[in-house]
Amino acid sequence: MKPENLLQQQSHFAFGKNWLDYARKIDEAKISQAMVDLRQLSGRQRFDGLSFLDIGCGSGLSALAAVRLGATRVTGVDIDPDSVKAARWVFAKFAPEFPAEFQVRSVFDMTAAEFGNFDIVHSWGVLHHTGDMARAIKAAGALVGPGGEFYLALYRKTPFCGMWRGIKHWYSKAPPSSQRRARRTYIFLRKTALRMKHQDFDAYVQGYARRGMDFYNDVHDWLGGYPYQSIDPDTCHALLTRFGFEVDREFVRKSRWPLRGLMGSGCDQYAFHRVRHVA
Ligand SMILES: C[S@@+](CC[C@H](N)C(=O)[O-])C[C@H]1O[C@@H](n2cnc3c(N)ncnc32)[C@H](O)[C@@H]1O
Known part of the structure; x- marks a missing residue:
C-alpha cells in the first residue's frame, strides 16, 4: 500500500474490524436479501456475463450477490485491509471456486489503465467516507465502461449533518468503552423513538433486513463512519451529469419532516449509466 494511503487510513474509522465481525453473521438468508436489493437497485434480474467492480467492498x-446473479468478472477494493480480509473470508466460505479479486486500494489510486473498464461499478455507502466525495465519484465513474452502469448510495444532506460529523469524528477516535456507551445511548434513543410510534424494538431488530445487514453492526458503522459528507439528490444529479452520466432510477427519501436526520441521515440510492466520456 502506498504511504499516503496508510496516512489516509489512519484518519479513517476502522470500518474493516466491523466488517470482520459482521462477516461471521452472513448466511444464505442475508445473501438472498442482498441479491433482492441489488436487483432492485440495478433494475436487472440477472448480471450474466457482466463485469462488476465493488468500490469499498x-x-x-x-x-457475492453479484456472483450469485451471474457476474463473470468480480473485483472488490477497499482502503481498509480488514475489509479485504473479511471479503476474502466470505468468498472462501460461500464462493470458493469463483476467481474474485480483492485488493487493498483507495478509489483515488485506481485507473482504467490498470484495472480496465467495468460493465457495472457499485459503491454503496462509501464515497461520502473518502474525505473528498466529488473527486471520489469522478474517480469511481472513470472506471465505468462505455454505456456501463454506476450504482451509488450516498448519505442524504439534512440539517443535522454538522452535528453528526462532530459525533462521528469523536467516536471514530474514542476508546472502545466510550464507543460502547455511545452505542447504548443511541440504541436507547432509537427504542424511545420506536415506542413513541407504538413499534416494538425487538421486532424491529429482527426484521432489520436492509441489504442483509445487521442492526448492531450498522449502529457502530453509523456512529463511527468518518470522514463524513452528505449530498442532496439535485446536487448529485448535477455532479453526475458533469461527469458524463444519466440517471436511470433512484430511491431517495421524500420526507419533509423538520427533524429528519436527527437519528441518522440514511443513504439515497442511485443507478446511473454512462452517456459520454469525460477526461
Ligand atoms: C460504510 S462501509 C460500506 C461497505 C460496503 N460497500 C457495504 O455496502 O456494506 C464503507 C467502506 O468504504 C471503505 N472506504 C473508505 N474510504 C475508501 C476509499 N478511499 N477507497 C476505497 N474504500 C474506501 C471503508 O473502508 C469501508 O469498508
Whole structure:
C-alpha cells in the first residue's frame, strides 16, 4: 500500500474490524436479501456475463450477490485491509471456486489503465467516507465502461449533518468503552423513538433486513463512519451529469419532516449509466 494511503487510513474509522465481525453473521438468508436489493437497485434480474467492480467492498456481500446473479468478472477494493480480509473470508466460505479479486486500494489510486473498464461499478455507502466525495465519484465513474452502469448510495444532506460529523469524528477516535456507551445511548434513543410510534424494538431488530445487514453492526458503522459528507439528490444529479452520466432510477427519501436526520441521515440510492466520456 502506498504511504499516503496508510496516512489516509489512519484518519479513517476502522470500518474493516466491523466488517470482520459482521462477516461471521452472513448466511444464505442475508445473501438472498442482498441479491433482492441489488436487483432492485440495478433494475436487472440477472448480471450474466457482466463485469462488476465493488468500490469499498466492506464484507464482500454485494460482490457475492453479484456472483450469485451471474457476474463473470468480480473485483472488490477497499482502503481498509480488514475489509479485504473479511471479503476474502466470505468468498472462501460461500464462493470458493469463483476467481474474485480483492485488493487493498483507495478509489483515488485506481485507473482504467490498470484495472480496465467495468460493465457495472457499485459503491454503496462509501464515497461520502473518502474525505473528498466529488473527486471520489469522478474517480469511481472513470472506471465505468462505455454505456456501463454506476450504482451509488450516498448519505442524504439534512440539517443535522454538522452535528453528526462532530459525533462521528469523536467516536471514530474514542476508546472502545466510550464507543460502547455511545452505542447504548443511541440504541436507547432509537427504542424511545420506536415506542413513541407504538413499534416494538425487538421486532424491529429482527426484521432489520436492509441489504442483509445487521442492526448492531450498522449502529457502530453509523456512529463511527468518518470522514463524513452528505449530498442532496439535485446536487448529485448535477455532479453526475458533469461527469458524463444519466440517471436511470433512484430511491431517495421524500420526507419533509423538520427533524429528519436527527437519528441518522440514511443513504439515497442511485443507478446511473454512462452517456459520454469525460477526461
Ligand atoms: C460504510 S462501509 C460500506 C461497505 C460496503 N460497500 C457495504 O455496502 O456494506 C464503507 C467502506 O468504504 C471503505 N472506504 C473508505 N474510504 C475508501 C476509499 N478511499 N477507497 C476505497 N474504500 C474506501 C471503508 O473502508 C469501508 O469498508
